[in-house]
Amino acid sequence: MNIFDIVGPVMVGPSSSHTAGAVKIGLISRKLFGNKIQKAKIEFSGSFLATGKGHGTDKALVAGLLGMAVDDEDIPKSFEIAKEKGVEFTIQGADLGDVHPNTVRITLENDNAKPLEIVASSIGGGRIQVNELDKIMVNFCGDAPTLIVHNVDKPGHVAEVTSLLAHEKVNLSTMQLYRKERGGNAVMVIECDEEIPDHVLQFLCHMNGILKVTYLSLEE
Numbered sequence: 001m002n003i004f005d006i007v008g009p010v011m012v013g014p015s016s017s018h019t020a021g022a023v024k025i026g027l028i029s030r031k032l033f034g035n036k037i038q039k040a041k042i043e044f045s046g047s048f049l050a051t052g053k054g055h056g057t058d059k060a061l062v063a064g065l066l067g068m069a070v071d072d073e074d075i076p077k078s079f080e081i082a083k084e085k086g087v088e089f090t091i092q093g094a095d096l097g098d099v100h101p102n103t104v105r106i107t108l109e110n111d112n113a114k115p116l117e118i119v120a121s122s123i124g125g126g127r128i129q130v131n132e133l134d135k136i137m138v139n140f141c142g143d144a145p146t147l148i149v150h151n152v153d154k155p156g157h158v159a160e161v162t163s164l165l166a167h168e169k170v171n172l173s174t175m176q177l178y179r180k181e182r183g184g185n186a187v188m189v190i191e192c193d194e195e196i197p198d199h200v201l202q203f204l205c206h207m208n209g210i211l212k213v214t215y216l217s218l219e220e
Contacts, residue, residue: 021102021122022048022057023075026064028128028142029106031216033116037087039109040065043094046101048122058091061104065089070126099131114212133214136178136187142216144173144191149204150212153179153186157209161188164203170194185211195219 030037040062048057056076063078066087074081082089096103100121108116119132130140133148140146147165151157158177165172171193179186195217204213 019056019060019075020070020126021124021128022060022104023064023068023070023072024126024128024142025104025106025118025120025122026061027067027069028064028130028216029108029116029118029120030065030067032118032130032133032148032214033108033110033113034214035108035110035113037065037108038111040087040089041107041109042089042091043096043105044091045094045096045099045103045105048102048104049093061106062087062089065106065108100129103131105132116214133187134212136180136185138178138187138189139176140174140189140191144193145195145218146216147188147190147192147196147201147204148214148216149188149190149210150214151186151188152209152211153181153183154209157186157207158188160207161190161204164200165190165192165196168197168200170196170200 042061059076059078062082063072063075066078066081068075094105096105096119100123102122103119105117105119117134118130120128120130122128128141130138130142132138149161172190173193174191176189177186196215201213201215204210
């Protein structure tokens with residue numbers, strides 16, 4: 001437990017879970033997409049759906065997608081700012097199954113990039129958990145530089161990626177491996193102690209057997 005579990009983050013209220021957590025989900029989704037957002041489909045479930053409007057969850061999530069921090073005083077104006085910036089968004093309810101009550105599914109689009117689908121939950125005190133990326137189960141909180149590598153499920157790819165990071169002196173803090181089925185597509189989720197240089201990310205994108213590289217940087 002840390003101090004944020006008790007008093008919550010510095011934020012625009014009223015709720016650390018329904019407001020600050022929603023902003024953080026939007027902000028991390030924006031960073032994971034890595035492109036200018038043109039369209040966003042937002043699907044709330046559980047408590048987010050039932051009480052989110054009163055807590056400003058909808059405006060908070062859009063604010064995060066626009067790049068606002070949890071203490072930005074313009075969060076209540078996010079709908080208007082999105083319109084000014086030409087960002088289209090829809091908000092609706094959805095049955096996301098057996099998930100945390102504060103869960104949302106976001107689909108981000110850009111004419112020049114592949115869509116990105118994210119399922120994430122606000123778990124209290126402004127903390128979040130990313131549960132799915134492009135329908136593959138994951139589990140990370142976005143508090144560290146995080147590399148997500150989609151690859152063909154064949155021997156050698158994990159060793160190639162980790163060896164490259166070691167060569168660049170990037171220390172790994174956690175690593176999780178996921179796959180839908182044996183021999184199909186797999187995902188590596190690697191949380192790091194340092195930021196990964198751009199040239200490393202570019203090299204990874206062109207490695208044989210690597211299908212997609214997504215990177216969450218903590219730098220602005």
